[in-house]
Amino acid sequence: MINPGLLTLLLGLLAGCSGDDDTPKGSYGPSTGWADAQSNGGAASDASEGSAEASGKKSSGGLSGLLGGGDCDDTSLAEAPLDRACITQDLACGQTIDGHTGGGTKQWNGDFYRSKFCTPADSGTYEGFERVYFLPTPAEHEVRVKLDSPCKDLDLFLVTWSSADTCPGMGHAISTCESDITSGGGHVMTQNINNSYSYLVAVEGKRGEAAPFTLTVECEKMVER
Numbered sequence: 088m089i090n091p092g093l094l095t096l097l098l099g100l101l102a103g104c105s106g107d108d109d110t111p112k113g114s115y116g117p118s119t120g121w122a123d124a125q126s127n128g129g130a131a132s133d134a135s136e137g138s139a140e141a142s143g144k145k146s147s148g149g150l151s152g153l154l155g156g157g158d159c160d161d162t163s164l165a166e167a168p169l170d171r172a173c174i175t176q177d178l179a180c181g182q183t184i185d186g187h188t189g190g191g192t193k194q195w196n197g198d199f200y201r202s203k204f205c206t207p208a209d210s211g212t213y214e215g216f217e218r219v220y221f222l223p224t225p226a227e228h229e230v231r232v233k234l235d236s237p238c239k240d241l242d243l244f245l246v247t248w249s250s251a252d253t254c255p256g257m258g259h260a261i262s263t264c265e266s267d268i269t270s271g272g273g274h275v276m277t278q279n280i281n282n283s284y285s286y287l288v289a290v291e292g293k294r295g296e297a298a299p300f301t302l303t304v305e306c307e308k309m310v311e312r
């Protein structure tokens with residue numbers, strides 16, 4: 088006769104193992120896949136996102152850890168030079184990088200974002216620095232970009248743009264622009280149905296805020312229907 092308690096324990100362990108295997112890799116949400124990406128580097132990662140926010144300490148636990156524990160006063164990344172045109176560096180699927188809006192370009196503003204239908208009317212002046220990254224992505228993939236901005240309120244833009252060496256201005260046609268202008272960061276998502284696409288990923292505060300941030304890029308193969 089097997090002890091019922093032991094049986095329950097064994098069944099629970101089995102269920103736990105299979106549950107891990109069944110977790111969708113592409114699950115996308117503040118408490119699933121992104122949380123895993125965030126917890127990779129920090130010794131303080133035990134503190135949940137919720138408790139970090141509840142404490143009101145925006146500097147704790149928000150950044151990826153590459154900044155040395157998420158120091159909001161660390162301006163070293165504001166020194167990052169531009170690689171070409173408005174672009175600080177290239178991004179790739181699966182990458183997480185830290186950056187700083189300070190030292191970026193000032194080519195885009197609220198008028199630009201509104202004229203390209205990135206943002207609704209009266210969404211901000213965006214007269215300060217923006218940091219821009221070039222992101223080539225493969226066809227038949229869903230592309231998700233996440234911004235963490237725990238220090239100051241920065242916004243995220245995803246502009247479809249094919250040239251790796253130039254940046255659009257007011258006079259250029261842009262096919263699509265996605266944004267997340269909510270506070271505390273955000274995320275944007277797009278789907279490359281049949282073709283590969285390149286994007287410019289921009290980070291900027293509504294009122295010229297200079298602050299560090301973390302960008303995470305995930306690309307997932309789309310399932311044929």
Ligand SMILES: [Ca+2]
Nearest residue numbers: 195213214215
């Ligand atoms: Ca700007």
